[in-house]
Amino acid sequence: MIELRDVAYSYGGGELFSGLSLVLAPGSFHFLTGPSGAGKTTLLKLCYGDLVPTAGEVALFGETTRGMARDGLALTRRRIGVVHQDCQFLDHLSVAENVALPLSVAGRRAEAEAYLPDLMAWVGLNRQAGRRPPELSGGERQRAALARAVIMSPDVIIADEPTGNIDWEMSQRLLALLVELNRMGKAVLIATHDLNLIRAAKAQVAARTLRLKGRQLMMAGAEL
Numbered sequence: 001m002i003e004l005r006d007v008a009y010s011y012g013g014g015e016l017f018s019g020l021s022l023v024l025a026p027g028s029f030h031f032l033t034g035p036s037g038a039g040k041t042t043l044l045k046l047c048y049g050d051l052v053p054t055a056g057e058v059a060l061f062g063e064t065t066r067g068m069a070r071d072g073l074a075l076t077r078r079r080i081g082v083v084h085q086d087c088q089f090l091d092h093l094s095v096a097e098n099v100a101l102p103l104s105v106a107g108r109r110a111e112a113e114a115y116l117p118d119l120m121a122w123v124g125l126n127r128q129a130g131r132r133p134p135e136l137s138g139g140e141r142q143r144a145a146l147a148r149a150v151i152m153s154p155d156v157i158i159a160d161e162p163t164g165n166i167d168w169e170m171s172q173r174l175l176a177l178l179v180e181l182n183r184m185g186k187a188v189l190i191a192t193h194d195l196n197l198i199r200a201a202k203a204q205v206a207a208r209t210l211r212l213k214g215r216q217l218m219m220a221g222a223e224l
């Protein structure tokens, strides 16, 4: 579904990484780790077409992102749900309206209304649905961001440090949701520093751990 072939990326200075290849198959579960600044967020952005590689190719559902027209890219991106590191919301809208935003923007407001109650219940936020985003705790924000990422029924979920600022219990809850999505057949890719989270996940799913270090992507050892 997502394939990186011999990819390099540079923001203008030296290359962050090069010769990097990766395939995210349907139903796969990957973690991405590596030191701060190694390029994890950059790699995720390449995977969802927010950045185009400076060398090599990224193919999303069989189509390379280089030269993809804006409309085509926007349509393809609907098949990838992204939970961003800072998970920003529109503070003048309710939590439920924020979660429904991708569907509303796509002109599918009726579907959003039909689907929202179940989705809010699934992430455990029914009681918070009418609140404004600034009233949410860190863990609630992450779950709202996950709900927003899955409302378009994407085939792939990409999450950047989803448990960065939340406690262990809440991390476990978020992980359980991601595992459930994976069991429904969705490919999951999570960038994280949290080795305990990776260990907890490996007890539940066949997750692979990729490590970005020294400009290269490696499969992490069995100790993780």
Ligand SMILES: Nc1ncnc2c1ncn2[C@@H]1O[C@H](COP(=O)(O)OP(=O)(O)OP(=O)(O)O)[C@@H](O)[C@H]1O
Pocket (backbone or CB within 6 Å): 011, 016, 034, 035, 036, 037, 038, 039, 040, 041, 042, 043
């Ligand atoms: N828009 C940008 N312009 C120039 N340099 C950038 C830009 N975004 C990121 N960088 C640089 O690229 C490098 C990799 O950044 P990136 O955010 O991908 O790393 P990361 O592994 O996700 O880090 P962290 O774990 O701290 O979130 C860093 O040195 C960063 O300063």
